[in-house]
Amino acid sequence: MNFFKLAFKNLLRRKIRTILTIQGIAIAIFVLFSLLSFQNGYKNSLTREMNDLGINILAVPKGCPYEAASLIVHGGVIPKYLDEVDLKQISQIDGIELATPIFLSQIYEKDQERTSIIYGIIPQEYTKVKPGWKLNGQYFNIDDTAAIIIGNEVAYQEKLGVGDEVYFPSVGKIYKVFGVLERTGGQDDGFYFLPLAEAQRIFDKIGKITAVAIKIKDLTKIGDISKKLEEIPDIQVVTMAQVLGTILNLVGSARTLIFSVVLIALIIGTLGIVNTMFVTIYERRREIGIFKAIGAGNFDVVKLIILETLIIAIIGGIEGSVLSFAGGRLVESFVRGVIPYAPKRMLFTFQFANVGIAIAYSVIIGVLAAIFPSIKAASLSPLETIRKEE
Amino acid sequence: MNNRYIIEAESLTKHYKMGSEDISAVAGVSVQIEQGKFYAFVGPSGSGKSTLLNLLGALDTPSAGKLNIGGEQVFNSETNGKSSQRNLTSIRRKYFGFVFQNFYLLPTLTVKENISLPLLFARKKIDPEQIDKILKKLGLEGRGKHLPSQLSGGEMQRVAIGRALAVNPQIIIADEPTGNLDSKNAALVFEVFKKLSEEGITVLTATHDVQLAQNFSDKIVRLKDGKIVEGDAGIC
Ligand SMILES: Nc1ncnc2c1ncn2[C@@H]1O[C@H](COP(=O)(O)OP(=O)(O)O)[C@@H](O)[C@H]1O
Ligand SMILES: [Mg+2]
Numbered sequence: 001m002n003f004f005k006l007a008f009k010n011l012l013r014r015k016i017r018t019i020l021t022i023q024g025i026a027i028a029i030f031v032l033f034s035l036l037s038f039q040n041g042y043k044n045s046l047t048r049e050m051n052d053l054g055i056n057i058l059a060v061p062k063g064c065p066y067e068a069a070s071l072i073v074h075g076g077v078i079p080k081y082l083d084e085v086d087l088k089q090i091s092q093i094d095g096i097e098l099a100t101p102i103f104l105s106q107i108y109e110k111d112q113e114r115t116s117i118i119y120g121i122i123p124q125e126y127t128k129v130k131p132g133w134k135l136n137g138q139y140f141n142i143d144d145t146a147a148i149i150i151g152n153e154v155a156y157q158e159k160l161g162v163g164d165e166v167y168f169p170s171v172g173k174i175y176k177v178f179g180v181l182e183r184t185g186g187q188d189d190g191f192y193f194l195p196l197a198e199a200q201r202i203f204d205k206i207g208k209i210t211a212v213a214i215k216i217k218d219l220t221k222i223g224d225i226s227k228k229l230e231e232i233p234d235i236q237v238v239t240m241a242q243v244l245g246t247i248l249n250l251v252g253s254a255r256t257l258i259f260s261v262v263l264i265a266l267i268i269g270t271l272g273i274v275n276t277m278f279v280t281i282y283e284r285r286r287e288i289g290i291f292k293a294i295g296a297g298n299f300d301v302v303k304l305i306i307l308e309t310l311i312i313a314i315i316g317g318i319e320g321s322v323l324s325f326a327g328g329r330l331v332e333s334f335v336r337g338v339i340p341y342a343p344k345r346m347l348f349t350f351q352f353a354n355v356g357i358a359i360a361y362s363v364i365i366g367v368l369a370a371i372f373p374s375i376k377a378a379s380l381s382p383l384e385t386i387r388k389e390e
Numbered sequence: 391m392n393n394r395y396i397i398e399a400e401s402l403t404k405h406y407k408m409g410s411e412d413i414s415a416v417a418g419v420s421v422q423i424e425q426g427k428f429y430a431f432v433g434p435s436g437s438g439k440s441t442l443l444n445l446l447g448a449l450d451t452p453s454a455g456k457l458n459i460g461g462e463q464v465f466n467s468e469t470n471g472k473s474s475q476r477n478l479t480s481i482r483r484k485y486f487g488f489v490f491q492n493f494y495l496l497p498t499l500t501v502k503e504n505i506s507l508p509l510l511f512a513r514k515k516i517d518p519e520q521i522d523k524i525l526k527k528l529g530l531e532g533r534g535k536h537l538p539s540q541l542s543g544g545e546m547q548r549v550a551i552g553r554a555l556a557v558n559p560q561i562i563i564a565d566e567p568t569g570n571l572d573s574k575n576a577a578l579v580f581e582v583f584k585k586l587s588e589e590g591i592t593v594l595t596a597t598h599d600v601q602l603a604q605n606f607s608d609k610i611v612r613l614k615d616g617k618i619v620e621g622d623a624g625i626c
Binding site for chain 1 (some may be wrong): 444449467479482483487488490494496497498499503506507508509510511512553554557596
């Protein structure tokens, strides 16, 4: 005979009530759990999606039109440049995973009336901001001077392949095609990529940089990092989040709506448990009176009731966690229907930390729900409760 | 006060306020309880038997008077020596075992578990041999693993007595312990009380059944309108 066994047997005595209370807790936990998983999963997949975009921030020369970034992405030429000092300053900012320089210019062949967009890059770095790139052939080294990589569209239109040669009459130089990019579906398909130094040299802009592509470690810090970047006098910052901004706002408000509904469900669930505890304890006043008459102290009564509640809460918490593990996909499909912009990846990620949070929550609800009525019950004189029957 | 008496009450009074009416359920009872004797409190319904037993058993606080238990002052209206609730709990733990008319066994616990319950609250080790001894004394051998629902009323009441005995109390208080029993089982219960008192345990019981009281108890205390009366109390 011990308190735990006594508590357990007491619970078995009220099977239906116990089971219903456990279900109440399980549902509340399921809801809480889904909320947490969604929170995590949503953030994760959005972050991943933005990571796939590669560049998080583009640093461009100050005074440029704000559309500079989009111009650069599209291969437009801006008449201003950054230099290596700026790059160095950028690289020194905390939280930046990678800052790689880009030199961008166009070669115009008058007789052919043809414009070639030239991207000077450091491929070993630039491929990190372009994780989607797939190359047939190989990347050049930074010190190669006669190597080129071409976009898929360029290869198609100019009928070029790996190993072929490209000649720019106005430059007066032949470049060997080291690699051809697989289709990206984006602007990159139409570009020529040269080693950075070579691109700078042919346009007579040694040491000049059109923009710095920046990848940061933690996307949530993008605001802070942008602010620090803005402090560098020469540069202006364009974050890719600004591009996604409108979408995110839309998602934000839909999410707020869902969260409010979930929160209300959680509050109702919690109140249900509190109510059940109150009723249960009220009904057990006589039993509590007997306990006290046969020697139980106030503390024993409180201890017993809290123990019972803990058992219920923990079982409910575990059940709720299992439920959310199993039912997560169901909720996911529902959420996808409601949210305007849902990332392609799983929204719900099962995290063990969440099981801990869920169970901690159920225990806290349980104890809070039990503590006041049990103290009240314990303070009753045994007589008061026993006499009621006679 | 004399140490021969395990309980001494002097002008013990309990009032109840019922709206504008003031009921004296116990109206100045002075009684001295000798250790190891079997007392039967008899009297008509409403005469104050339960109220008095509750006061003597430290289940309830008096309105006035003096009460000593085991030489300890539990209540004294003159010096305002009213025991706190907590103190009553410790007094109860120290001296008393209780038996109720409705047995109040826990239905999910076996006979043995019901009997050992007070030991849990007293934080005492449960000695299976001691429990077996109690079962034997009460004629409940072989019943240890049964649930209350498998027992007759008389057996349930004997289990309840066993539960009261678990903590080796000096005094057993039994308010109408036979109220729900047939006369054969009632006699069995009173027989047990008589045996216990012979072993030195003081037994205080309230009953309607004067015949039973006369057959088994050492002393009969007659109550009427909250007071002790000499001779025949009337109804019985
Ligand atoms: N809690 C109470 N509140 C009001 N009156 C009570 C209460 N308990 C007992 N009484 C009254 O006190 C008197 C004595 O009751 P009780 O001690 O139960 O008598 P008995 O046990 O002899 O039948 C009765 O008139 C009863 O109505
Ligand atoms: Mg009574």
